Amino acid sequence: xxxxxxxxxxxxxxxxxxxxxxxxxxxxxxxxxxxxxxxxxxxxxxxxxxxxxxxxxxxxxxxxxxxxxxxxxxxxxxxxxxxxxxxxxxxxxxxxxxxxxxxxxxxxxxxxxxxxxxxxxxxxxxxxxxxxxxxxxxxxxxxxxxxxxxxxxxxxxxxxxxxxxxxxxxxxxxxxxxxxxxxxxxxxxxxxxxxxxxxxxxxxxxxxxxxxxxxxxxxxxxxxxxxxxxxxxxxxxxxxxxxxxxxxxxxxxxxxxxxxxxxxxxxxxxxxxxxxxxxxxxxxxxxxxxxxxxxxxxxxxxxxxxxxxxxxxxxxxxxxxxxxxxxxxxxxxxxxxxxxxxxxxxxxxxxxxxxxxxxxxxxxxxxxxxxxxxxxxxxxxxxxxxxxxxxxxxxxxxxxxxxxxxxxxxxxxxxxxxxxxxxxxxxxxxxxxxxxxxxxxxxxxxxxxxxxxxxxxxxxxxxxxxxxxxxxxxxxxxxxxxxxxxxxxxxxxxxxxxxxxxxxxxxxxxxxxxxxxxxxxxxxxxxxxxxxxxxxxxxxxxxxxxxxxxxxxxxxxxxxxxxxxxxxxxxxxxxxxxxxxxxxxxxxxxxxxxxxxxxxxxxxxxxxxxxxxxxxxxxxxxxxxxxxxxxxxxxxxxxxxxxxxxxxxxxxxxxxxxxxxxxxxxxxxxx
Amino acid sequence: xxxxxxxxxxxxxxxxxxxxxxxxxxxxxxxxxxxxxxxxxxxxxxxxxxxxxxxxxxxxxxxxxxxxxxxxxxxxxxxxxxxxxxxxxxxxxxxxxxxxxxxxxxxxxxxxxxxxxxxxxxxxxxxxxxxxxxxxxxxxxxxxxxxxxxxxxxxx
Numbered sequence: 001x002x003x004x005x006x007x008x009x010x011x012x013x014x015x016x017x018x019x020x021x022x023x024x025x026x027x028x029x030x031x032x033x034x035x036x037x038x039x040x041x042x043x044x045x046x047x048x049x050x051x052x053x054x055x056x057x058x059x060x061x062x063x064x065x066x067x068x069x070x071x072x073x074x075x076x077x078x079x080x081x082x083x084x085x086x087x088x089x090x091x092x093x094x095x096x097x098x099x100x101x102x103x104x105x106x107x108x109x110x111x112x113x114x115x116x117x118x119x120x121x122x123x124x125x126x127x128x129x130x131x132x133x134x135x136x137x138x139x140x141x142x143x144x145x146x147x148x149x150x151x152x153x154x155x156x157x158x159x160x161x162x163x164x165x166x167x168x169x170x171x172x173x174x175x176x177x178x179x180x181x182x183x184x185x186x187x188x189x190x191x192x193x194x195x196x197x198x199x200x201x202x203x204x205x206x207x208x209x210x211x212x213x214x215x216x217x218x219x220x221x222x223x224x225x226x227x228x229x230x231x232x233x234x235x236x237x238x239x240x241x242x243x244x245x246x247x248x249x250x251x252x253x254x255x256x257x258x259x260x261x262x263x264x265x266x267x268x269x270x271x272x273x274x275x276x277x278x279x280x281x282x283x284x285x286x287x288x289x290x291x292x293x294x295x296x297x298x299x300x301x302x303x304x305x306x307x308x309x310x311x312x313x314x315x316x317x318x319x320x321x322x323x324x325x326x327x328x329x330x331x332x333x334x335x336x337x338x339x340x341x342x343x344x345x346x347x348x349x350x351x352x353x354x355x356x357x358x359x360x361x362x363x364x365x366x367x368x369x370x371x372x373x374x375x376x377x378x379x380x381x382x383x384x385x386x387x388x389x390x391x392x393x394x395x396x397x398x399x400x401x402x403x404x405x406x407x408x409x410x411x412x413x414x415x416x417x418x419x420x421x422x423x424x425x426x427x428x429x430x431x432x433x434x435x436x437x438x439x440x441x442x443x444x445x446x447x448x449x450x451x452x453x454x455x456x457x458x459x460x461x462x463x464x465x466x467x468x469x470x471x472x473x474x475x476x477x478x479x480x481x482x483x484x485x486x487x488x489x490x491x492x493x494x495x496x497x498x499x500x501x502x503x504x505x506x507x508x509x510x511x512x513x514x515x516x517x518x519x520x521x522x523x524x525x526x527x528x529x530x531x532x533x534x535x536x537x538x539x540x541x542x543x544x545x546x547x548x549x550x551x552x553x554x555x556x557x558x559x560x561x562x563x564x565x566x567x568x569x570x571x572x573x574x575x576x577x578x579x580x581x582x583x584x585x586x587x588x589x590x591x592x593x594x595x596x597x598x599x600x601x602x603x604x605x606x607x608x609x610x611x612x613x614x615x616x617x618x619x620x621x622x623x624x625x626x627x628x629x630x631x632x633x634x635x636x637x638x639x640x641x642x643x644x645x646x647x648x649x650x651x652x653x654x655x656x657x658x659x660x661x662x663x664x665x666x667x668x669x670x671x
Numbered sequence: 672x673x674x675x676x677x678x679x680x681x682x683x684x685x686x687x688x689x690x691x692x693x694x695x696x697x698x699x700x701x702x703x704x705x706x707x708x709x710x711x712x713x714x715x716x717x718x719x720x721x722x723x724x725x726x727x728x729x730x731x732x733x734x735x736x737x738x739x740x741x742x743x744x745x746x747x748x749x750x751x752x753x754x755x756x757x758x759x760x761x762x763x764x765x766x767x768x769x770x771x772x773x774x775x776x777x778x779x780x781x782x783x784x785x786x787x788x789x790x791x792x793x794x795x796x797x798x799x800x801x802x803x804x805x806x807x808x809x810x811x812x813x814x815x816x817x818x819x820x821x822x823x824x825x826x827x
Contacts, residue, residue: 385716388736389715395708
């Protein structure tokens, strides 16, 4: 029954997208407005199908219907409710249902937002491309990755989700966030293709998808940070990022997407970088598909490779089509893509943006090379290898520092050309603050020059942001005669895009500080403890009080109770644990973390108590980790601010203050 | 929004020379970047070798780090002061591994079962392979990592 509903939904989705593509295609060819209006409606058919498929699978999971192979493999009667619901994205086939649902949601959102412009060829083309992408994913589910495959005879119980996926509640929100980010880049992609197809590659399509891009970017950022948090709280090695292929796969579109949301501003303002922007959008979308291919086809070894499946060739073919269409269209339109503007001075906002984009592109290249190099080497040399973390760290650190510097300087630079006087007024004080911070950091004996430079640049950037906010608020206060809290709010409301961006930058600076602090000032030791025996490690004294075993149907867990004191203050009892799940060979550790503003104490149970009541405990002191998560929150807040409608609705001349909430039809060739 | 800058005939030569300069410095920067990238990449590559391959290439490998793949010989695990000592085999060749740090819990079954492991480390001055990290593949647990006839884990 559920399988029938599910397969029916998949078929409905496939048919709706096929019809949508055909009707829109014919409508565009014949310039028939009625057909374009009709074609748009198929988006809602796709949405209905995706919702139905999602509900069918959740229904099957919640009712533990093991006649479905997917439910059998990713659920058991003893699986708790939360992980039963989250089971939908615990494995490949289910994840594609979520992917299709999110995609259909975005398409319907766009179809509704542009309902008054359904006969506009740009919107029609974008809808057509979006439906074609949806068609691919529905076809994937009908074909090689069918989530509704049945088993006969029906097993009495399922295998349950992978233990790693049923050990922390973050599992319920991290993948959906990531998917909202990944899939969200389909909208900018489809508008970019539409702009190329219609020849309207001016600034109109950028304005149309500004919000969608920001929303996708915000979700992707939060998704990546939640992934790091999950890794920190679950995997038990005390870190949050290991340059694992799956992590890289989420970082790659983030890098090109971030480059895009910056370079868009240059095109809006100066009409430059058109080819570059189109390429970035197409690259971002391609990288989401490449990431899915790398992580889901099993070509790369990864701690995340929960599945191996036959969808690899499908994804690779789809990627090839996307890249070929994108590159082909750009080449075809090349002569008409010449930018009307050019850079006047190397010290200007636009050159800073250009620098930012080059660095982001370089970062993406470095990460991509390190990620796919094992594949290349195996294909060319026939040797299996992996690229070590030092490669990524050594290559990305200097690039990151340049970005931090640009982040401190760029928002203060005027467009076109900067005069020395302006630079001095805007940058002198922040630069002094940054320089002093760097000297103080050096004197205090930070580890190496890189750390001091990071702290200095971070202070430089923060001071610059603070200056800009204060200046803005003061101007509003003077103009309206209000006190500073109201003036700050007014300033933000008057230009949410600018201040939202500055808030995002603040979050990124916090993350940069946390990255350096946690990698340089963390220690790890392993200690063996017998019962009631106390050891001193890294300033903490730890006493092993004994162990406790809890036994539920889901898992059997051994908790080691460890009393923690620091400088005579009791910090409580931490209980790192190891759980074993029925039917699984290896146990899964659960670290115990005492989170603090400056440092975390991170305990892991390395080996469970022996008969002689001896345990081995991993003791890690990690610096400033919590600021990664706080920084992520600040970034999310800034993104929300940037999405607010502006009070200065009509000031379309200034893109930093422009609001594009109202649909407007700009003819592409603005030059 | 933008207007083309009028260029006088005098400044074209200057502009052209400046452009050439920019182009040359970009090329130079790109070449330097590629060399740095190649050097850093090659320094940080970890080869993944079966026990036979690792023993064969031992002399040329020196003390560079590598990942050694094989199965723990059942019953070979003994505890040392700083970790464990055990033997890994790929069916043809067997090597001794000295591991610093506690082994994963899975080693509790090592007396009876052949546990597939990947040890990260380097050949030491003595006979044994000095490992400081043991990876056990999580993968899809219903199909434990396959070991083919040569004993090498199949690439995933």
